[in-house]
């Protein structure tokens with residue numbers, strides 16, 4: 358008997374559910390138990406090429422429909438996600454590990470991008486520009502870019518797909534998707550619902566298998582006009598290089614190293630709430646998760662004491678169990694990275710206030726951790742931990758905090774707490790990041806532009822800006 362009616366062990370290419378040409382499969386395991394959930398096809402370049410060709414064949418008809426018509430279909434897809442929220446959430450928790458509460462939240466968040474862009478597609482307005490000569494009229498059209506490809510990570514197996522597919526499909530573009538190896542079922546379940554919603558064959562495809570082969574085809578195939586990727590900076594760089602020969606438009610949502618600054622004038626309890634939400638969301642495995650905390654000397658002691666007490670009280674367990682607040686990490690590499698950062702911080706003089714070890718549950722469970730007395734020379738200050746470790750650094754002045762926050766090659770999200778309005782403006786303007794969150798620990802929403810500066814990436818997802826990456830602007834010069 359199938360674990361879920363939405364669980365598919367086949368790829369969705371050209372509107373058909375298929376096995377790999379080779380017949381080979383890859384196992385998918387539950388990170389909370391280590392048990393095998395099932396398999397998915399181990400596809401490669403040939404299957405990806407067929408998905409791209411089917412997308413290209415389906416493109417003219419999809420582009421030719423009215424935006425309102427496409428929106429009606431996307432709206433059905435959105436509604437099906439909500440109707441199946443519980444099933445999708447259970448599948449997500451099973452393959453990814455996060456608590457069911459977080460998974461339900463991710464499904465609602467993921468669905469919101471489809472609803473949002475179904476509407477935005479209707480508002481892809483062009484321009485009429487006054488001519489530079491008496492007989493000239495200048496028109497600007499926005500047209501779908503063509504076949505798009507998406508490579509998505511395991512930490513948000515639903516929302517990182519919908520945030521890309523929503524604007525692509527709304528603008529009139531097909532999309533071929535390669536989900537992460539650890540979390541393919543959430544992606545395939547989205548394809549099941551896309552088919553049910555009436556998205557035409559070829560307009561959406563999900564190909565599982567070898568990252569190198571699928572990614573190689575996506576980046577080298579000239580039919581693909583745009584590649585969108587969320588994942589590590591290292592792979593983002595590689596994909597950018599690989600896309601150079603065919604000059605693809607790129608959206609890259611890469612690593613972060615989010616600072617979280619608490620000034621003396623902050624509401625300390627609110628700051629602790631925000632730090633908990635931002636740091637331990639998805640067990641710290643989010644690119645916008647707080648990575649390093651800077652706390653001003655006047656509130657430092659009370660902040661670290663309260664944060665450590667809250668971290669110790671977090672309930673760690675299987676995401677499927679009632680009351681679980683923190684699930685397992687995704688795999689052994691993730692655990693090794695957290696252990697390396699903890700060991701480095703403690704060796705260089707940090708003080709362990711909470712956690713610091715693998716959790717007694719075993720497997721890839723790790724204790725929610727707080728380390729005080731952290732300094733800028735420790736690994737946690739410069740590298741993304743991607744785990745449940747909160748390193749706290751003391752500072753004296755605003756300038757010092759800004760300088761330390763900006764001392765990073767990354768610039769995705771930043772958080773700070775202050776009740777001084779002038780400071781709020783000053784610091785928000787001075788921080789080098791694509792997103793700044795003031796007096797809260799959560800900033801993600803479909804209505805705002807999500808993305809980074811520096812080596813955190815290119816482009817913006819969500820909001821009215823998120824559809825721009827899926828269109829080409831065409832200038833038409835009209836002589837009257």
Ligand SMILES: NC(=O)C1=CN([C@@H]2O[C@H](COP(=O)(O)OP(=O)(O)OC[C@H]3O[C@@H](n4cnc5c(N)ncnc54)[C@H](OP(=O)(O)O)[C@@H]3O)[C@@H](O)[C@H]2O)C=CC1
Pocket residue numbers: 508509510511512535536537538539566567568569571572573587588589590592593595610611612613643644741742743
């Ligand atoms: N910005 C973010 O949201 C994320 C950041 N990260 C950061 O990256 C670190 C490592 O995580 P990891 O999962 O290894 O991230 P990766 O960047 O390796 O994986 C993200 C996606 O890229 C795919 N991929 C990997 N190698 C290639 C390739 N050569 N060509 C094409 N696609 C490829 C993966 O496929 P497959 O799964 O099949 O290998 C997956 O679908 C994390 O610890 C974290 O710091 C990770 C995930 C998300």
Ligand SMILES: O=C(O)CCCC(=O)O
Pocket residue numbers: 512513517587610642643644645801807
């Ligand atoms: O890239 C990520 O880590 C997922 C982003 C989650 C969010 O939208 O908040």
